[in-house]
Amino acid sequence: MNGPAASIDSRGRRSFLHSLATARYARAKGLLGAWTVTGIALLLAFFPLLYLARYLWSAPPDIVDWIDTWANGTLARQAAETAWVCIVAAVVTIAASVPQAVAVSMYRFRGALLLEGAALAPMLLAPYAAAGAWSELDLGAWSHGPLAMAVQIGFSCAPWAYLALRVAISRLPPMLGEAAAASGMTRVQRIIRVWMPLLAAPLFGAAMFAVARAFGDYGTAARNGAHTFGVSFHDIWNGTQSTHVAAVVALIAAVPAAAVVWFASARATHNVTRRQGGLAGVASWKKVAPPGLMLPAVAGWAIICLALSFAVPEWQYLRWAIDGRWMGWSKAIDVSLDALSTSGAVAVGLAGMGVACALLLRPGARSGLAERSIWLVSINLFIPPMALALAWLAATADGSWLAGALGEARDGTFPLLLAQAIKLAPFAMLPVLDRVARENELLRDALRTAGLPRGAAAAHVLRMTAPAIALGAAMVFMEAVKELEIAITLQPFGYRSPALKIHDLARFHAEYAIAGWLFISQALMLPALLGVVAWLAHLDKSGRLA
Amino acid sequence: MRRVKFILAAGVVAALGNVALADPPKARSPYDGVEIKVLTDRTSDGLMQPLFEMLEQDTGIEVDPVFLDEGLVARLESRPTEADVVITKDAELIELAKRKGLLAKLDSPIIEKTIPAEFRDKDGEYFVDAYRARGIIVSQDRVKPGAVKTYEDLAKPEWKGKVCTRSGKHDYNIAIFDQMMKAWGDDKAKQVIAGIGRNLARAPEGDDREQAKAIMEGVCDVGLLNSYYYPKMFEHRSQIKWGEATRYVFPNQDTDGVFIMRSAVALTKATANRGAARMFAEYMASGQTQRMIVQRTKQYSVLPDVPPHESMVSMGAQQGIKDGRPKINFVSLEGMADKRDEAVKFVEEIKYDNGPG
Numbered sequence: 001m002n003g004p005a006a007s008i009d010s011r012g013r014r015s016f017l018h019s020l021a022t023a024r025y026a027r028a029k030g031l032l033g034a035w036t037v038t039g040i041a042l043l044l045a046f047f048p049l050l051y052l053a054r055y056l057w058s059a060p061p062d063i064v065d066w067i068d069t070w071a072n073g074t075l076a077r078q079a080a081e082t083a084w085v086c087i088v089a090a091v092v093t094i095a096a097s098v099p100q101a102v103a104v105s106m107y108r109f110r111g112a113l114l115l116e117g118a119a120l121a122p123m124l125l126a127p128y129a130a131a132g133a134w135s136e137l138d139l140g141a142w143s144h145g146p147l148a149m150a151v152q153i154g155f156s157c158a159p160w161a162y163l164a165l166r167v168a169i170s171r172l173p174p175m176l177g178e179a180a181a182a183s184g185m186t187r188v189q190r191i192i193r194v195w196m197p198l199l200a201a202p203l204f205g206a207a208m209f210a211v212a213r214a215f216g217d218y219g220t221a222a223r224n225g226a227h228t229f230g231v232s233f234h235d236i237w238n239g240t241q242s243t244h245v246a247a248v249v250a251l252i253a254a255v256p257a258a259a260v261v262w263f264a265s266a267r268a269t270h271n272v273t274r275r276q277g278g279l280a281g282v283a284s285w286k287k288v289a290p291p292g293l294m295l296p297a298v299a300g301w302a303i304i305c306l307a308l309s310f311a312v313p314e315w316q317y318l319r320w321a322i323d324g325r326w327m328g329w330s331k332a333i334d335v336s337l338d339a340l341s342t343s344g345a346v347a348v349g350l351a352g353m354g355v356a357c358a359l360l361l362r363p364g365a366r367s368g369l370a371e372r373s374i375w376l377v378s379i380n381l382f383i384p385p386m387a388l389a390l391a392w393l394a395a396t397a398d399g400s401w402l403a404g405a406l407g408e409a410r411d412g413t414f415p416l417l418l419a420q421a422i423k424l425a426p427f428a429m430l431p432v433l434d435r436v437a438r439e440n441e442l443l444r445d446a447l448r449t450a451g452l453p454r455g456a457a458a459a460h461v462l463r464m465t466a467p468a469i470a471l472g473a474a475m476v477f478m479e480a481v482k483e484l485e486i487a488i489t490l491q492p493f494g495y496r497s498p499a500l501k502i503h504d505l506a507r508f509h510a511e512y513a514i515a516g517w518l519f520i521s522q523a524l525m526l527p528a529l530l531g532v533v534a535w536l537a538h539l540d541k542s543g544r545l546a
Numbered sequence: 547m548r549r550v551k552f553i554l555a556a557g558v559v560a561a562l563g564n565v566a567l568a569d570p571p572k573a574r575s576p577y578d579g580v581e582i583k584v585l586t587d588r589t590s591d592g593l594m595q596p597l598f599e600m601l602e603q604d605t606g607i608e609v610d611p612v613f614l615d616e617g618l619v620a621r622l623e624s625r626p627t628e629a630d631v632v633i634t635k636d637a638e639l640i641e642l643a644k645r646k647g648l649l650a651k652l653d654s655p656i657i658e659k660t661i662p663a664e665f666r667d668k669d670g671e672y673f674v675d676a677y678r679a680r681g682i683i684v685s686q687d688r689v690k691p692g693a694v695k696t697y698e699d700l701a702k703p704e705w706k707g708k709v710c711t712r713s714g715k716h717d718y719n720i721a722i723f724d725q726m727m728k729a730w731g732d733d734k735a736k737q738v739i740a741g742i743g744r745n746l747a748r749a750p751e752g753d754d755r756e757q758a759k760a761i762m763e764g765v766c767d768v769g770l771l772n773s774y775y776y777p778k779m780f781e782h783r784s785q786i787k788w789g790e791a792t793r794y795v796f797p798n799q800d801t802d803g804v805f806i807m808r809s810a811v812a813l814t815k816a817t818a819n820r821g822a823a824r825m826f827a828e829y830m831a832s833g834q835t836q837r838m839i840v841q842r843t844k845q846y847s848v849l850p851d852v853p854p855h856e857s858m859v860s861m862g863a864q865q866g867i868k869d870g871r872p873k874i875n876f877v878s879l880e881g882m883a884d885k886r887d888e889a890v891k892f893v894e895e896i897k898y899d900n901g902p903g
Contacts, residue, residue, distance in 0.1 A: 066891075073894035136784060138763075225751025227899065234616070235899070239715040239890040241619050241642055323783075390620055397624040411628065489617040493583050493610045493629075504589045504613060508778070509755055509785060513591070 026445075033360035034370035041353065041429065044422050045377040048391035049254050055247035066245045070236055074227070082228040085150040085221075086211040092154025093161050093210035094203060096305045101165035103298040107290040111299070116533060118302050119162045122309040123475075123529055124522045126482035126499065127156040128219035132506055132514065133313030135223060149224035153214045155309030160427075161206030163471070166536060167431075168202040171438060174286065201268040205430065208264040212381035215253065219484050219503065229253060233384040243394060250387030257382030265375030268434075287540075317515040324512030332520055339497040340524060342413055343480035346421045350428035351473040357432040358465035359458055364441035374433050378426040385423060385485035392419045392490060416490040423486065424479050428472035435468035467535055474528040481524050498524070577822035578606025584826070585629035586611060587618045587636070588809070593842045594633075600838065601829055607822050622648045627816035630823035633675075633830075636717040637810035638724075638886065640672045641879040650813045650820075656828045664876060665808075665848040672812035674879075675830050676845035679773040679804045679872055680722045683758055683792040688767050696798045697726070697805075700768060701741020707902060709745040710757040710766035714898035715890060718754070718772065718807060723893065724885035725805045725877040732888070739889075740896050749901030755779060755788060762791035772807055774844035777857035794861050796872040803875035809845070810879075846871060 100119040104112050130152045134143040141147055172195065180194045218230040233253075237246035290298075361371050380388060396403045396415050403410045439461075447457040462469075484499040491500065498521035505514045588594050590613045598609040612629070614621060619639055622632060626648050634640050643649055649671040657673055658666070665674035684694050694700065700709055711719060726735035747766035752759075757769030758779060771794070779789035796804050811830050813823050829835055836847040844855040853859075859870030867873075893899070 069891050069894045073897050074899050077897070077900045225749075225756075227749060227751075235713055235715040238616070238717065239720060239893075240887070241639070243620055243623070386616060390617065393617070393620055393624045398626060488615055489621065491612055491614070493612045495612070500613070503615065504591060507589055507615070507753070508592070509782060510591075511784065
């Protein structure tokens with residue numbers, strides 16, 4: 001073929017090949033960006049575990065003997081008790097959050113803000129502090145023991161579940177429900193066959209967080225006399241005083257942890273609404289008046305949950321505070337500033353990671369293995385925090401390359417910040433991941449095609465994801481204020497925090513003195529919690545999705 | 547007006563003159579103004595903070611502490627020269643640290659002179675600053691006086707389902723179990739430990755004081771408790787009833803004596819502030835500090851001339867102990883550390899922490 005026709009054909013082919021190459025280049029660039037942020041996150045998340053794994057190679061011969069003794073000793077009972085506590089904690093987390101989240105997200109009624117505040121209030125109370133109050137109430141197995149521990153852990157995780165569900169419910173596509181109703185499905189059938197699968201991701205995520213916390217926790221378990229994996233790790237480490245034995249025991253936890261996290265990530269990535277990013281963006285749930293007795297039933301349930309998770313222990317601490325002695329403003333301010341600067345730095349650092357996620361992860365249906373792998377940062381929630389602290393302690397030992405790289409920063413708060421940040425990373429990254437996953441995958445292309453400069457396009461993406469980044473930072477801040485077990489081992493000289501003071505005083509059962517520190521920690525967390533409540537209220541008002 | 551100005555000016559001149567002619571502040575010690583770092587697993591409230599303040603007042607040495615509670619040896623292993631001084635509530639850990647080569651010699655004639663030999667490391671790397679008895683508490687109502695007089699009694703079948711203790715792998719119980727092994731020999735010690743394990747009323751949990759609470763609640767009749775916890779229960783409103791429900795027994799007073807828990811002081815390999823660190827250690831061994839330790843912690847001083855706390859005297863008097871100091875079955879820290887692994891493994895083998903059944 002010659003002449004103008006051939007020339008047009010050739011130009012068309014060149015243009016097609018060019019656009020194909022451009023698309024491939026964009027895909028490759030997207031993949032590179034996603035794997036860069038995922039790679040960094042996973043490297044940091046797995047660093048402590050990899051460091052502990054080093055001990056397997058240099059383990060002394062008697063380590064097999066120790067593990068054999070443990071495996072034939074108390075391990076079976078501890079495994080059974082851990083499983084029981086994990087299951088109950090997950091059930092309590094779901095039960096104490098779903099009804100409230102459904103009511104506030106789907107229905108319009110007076111007092112919704114109050115219900116929301118009640119659902120989120122337990123964030124202010126660390127489970128180890130709740131354990132101290134309940135054990136003094138002397139209600140037998142209801143206030144002390146594995147069941148009490150599971151309930152306290154479950155309640156402490158319920159606000160996370162509530163937040164995840166609020167966001168998830170607000171983006172449910174109403175048209176699916178309307179279509180299901182038109183096809184003759186009853187309300188119950190719609191709940192089971194339409195809405196439940198759509199909410200599987202936050203439900204599995206919340207259950208996973210509860211299981212993780214119950215699995216690795218030491219402080220709450222010890223105060224309740226529960227024999228869970230976290231206690232087992234502590235006891236075997238303490239008994240042997242061997243980093244090698246501790247490392248092996250901690251690594252044993254990593255295997256089931258990785259399996260659970262991978263399973264939860266599969267549930268999240270198979271979420272139907274995720275594949276309908278644009279669609280869900282258009283359709284938002286219209287709140288209606290609550291049916292019949294639903295509101296009194298949910299209100300009653302919320303009051304019970306609030307009483308057990310927050311009000312009763314808080315009242316107990318208030319009584320102790322009234323009877324107790326004030327530690328003095330100077331001491332209170334010093335300790336608060338220490339905690340504020342550390343927790344603030346952890347939150348700011350992880351907000352930075354959230355920004356990287358927002359900019360580099362691929363939106364909507366374009367996401368793949370890299371985005372799913374981000375979930376693996378949650379593995380550290382399962383590992384006993386003392387094991388994480390031990391890993392960082394060993395990694396920054398005198399003469400290590402990391403200690404050399406850190407220089408004088410090694411002896412300050414930096415190792416503590418790093419260890420806490422890596423443990424709390426899921427709180428900052430998963431909300432952003434969720435938000436990016438719901439973004440229309442064509443949006444960024446459209447912004448580019450419209451000729452928006454790269455900086456302006458990035459700013460637009462950040463504006464969209466800012467609420468999720470801020471939510472993540474607020475949750476990280478609150479968790480960092482309450483964080484205890486890593487701080488015990490990695491605290492620098494002269495460092496103090498309300499959590500450490502509470503732990504110190506708990507060794508004397510000095511609840512009268514603990515109360516003051518508890519309220520100080522709550523005062524530090526309160527602005528962040530109010531910020532979360534205000535953000536949720538704003539979402540409802542603007543009708544925008546999270 | 548001129549007169550007022552003159553008086554004011556004269557006043558200012560006089561004040562300045564006073565300042566200029568005043569003696570420079572006297573150094574309180576050769577290490578006045580030196581800051582040392584102290585690594586400890588003891589709590590800040592109670593003894594340590596007031597002690598640091600008293601030290602600064604007397605010597606000018608400032609203390610920058612870290613209160614760990616857990617992982618003392620691991621921290622020391624990781625950063626052997628981070629701190630200048632180590633203080634632990636469980637001296638066995640100091641012996642383990644010594645075996646790992648993490649300590650420096652005290653090289654202090656003052657400590658050698660004042661601290662009795664049995665409370666000093668034979669190689670001069672640490673010393674015991676105080677000790678307490680690891681005794682027994684029994685129910686005031688349900689256990690007759692004299693019914694439990696020895697550790698061996700706790701293993702007798704008549705106490706089946708009536709014994710409460712904290713975890714068998716906690717430092718305090720490891721310490722008593724390895725002392726039993728060293729002092730009595732493996733066979734007898736294992737029989738007693740296994741017997742206590744068989745007699746447990748519940749799976750071990752909580753700390754020492756919670757065993758007293760369990761006795762008050764009727765969960766069990768007897769338990770193990772460090773001596774200083776007993777009077778301390780009467781200082782907390784919520785714990786008075788725990789104390790009132792129980793009676794303290796210094797065991798084995800008619801036989802080989804009670805086992806003790808020791809706290810200890812050592813210097814690390816850090817050399818920058820060695821002189822000030824040594825002065826701190828010597829300060830811990832001084833009569834003034836020893837009296838403070840006794841008053842604040844109710845532990846026994848290692849100095850023979852520092853009398854026990856009045857509460858210890860009164861607890862001892864109920865058993866006919868005259869000077870408040872019970873008879874001790876003394877096992878060296880080296881001997882305890884030799885038996886530590888065996889004790890921990892045995893506790894695990896018999897599934898002590900699983901409790902009854």
